[in-house]
Amino acid sequence: MQLEDRLIELESRSAMQEHELQELNLLAYRQQKQIDQLQSLCETLARHILELKENQADAPSGNEKPPHY
Numbered sequence: 001m002q003l004e005d006r007l008i009e010l011e012s013r014s015a016m017q018e019h020e021l022q023e024l025n026l027l028a029y030r031q032q033k034q035i036d037q038l039q040s041l042c043e044t045l046a047r048h049i050l051e052l053k054e055n056q057a058d059a060p061s062g063n064e065k066p067p068h069y
Contacts, residue, residue, distance in 0.1 A: 001009075
């Protein structure tokens with residue numbers, strides 16, 4: 001294999017690696033964006049559940065007798 005052929009092969013490999021690196025960076029960006037959205041959703045749901053528990057604790061239970069008894 002001549003020097004020129006080797007150089008062409010190295011340039012081709014370098015270009016492919018560069019393309020793959022860009023694809024991986026894009027994938028990592030999309031995954032991080034999705035993780036951030038899911039984290040936000042989990043925090044919102046946790047707050048909502050906490051509010052429901054607090055409201056349930058404040059509400060009278062169905063087993064209590066009305067005040068006129």
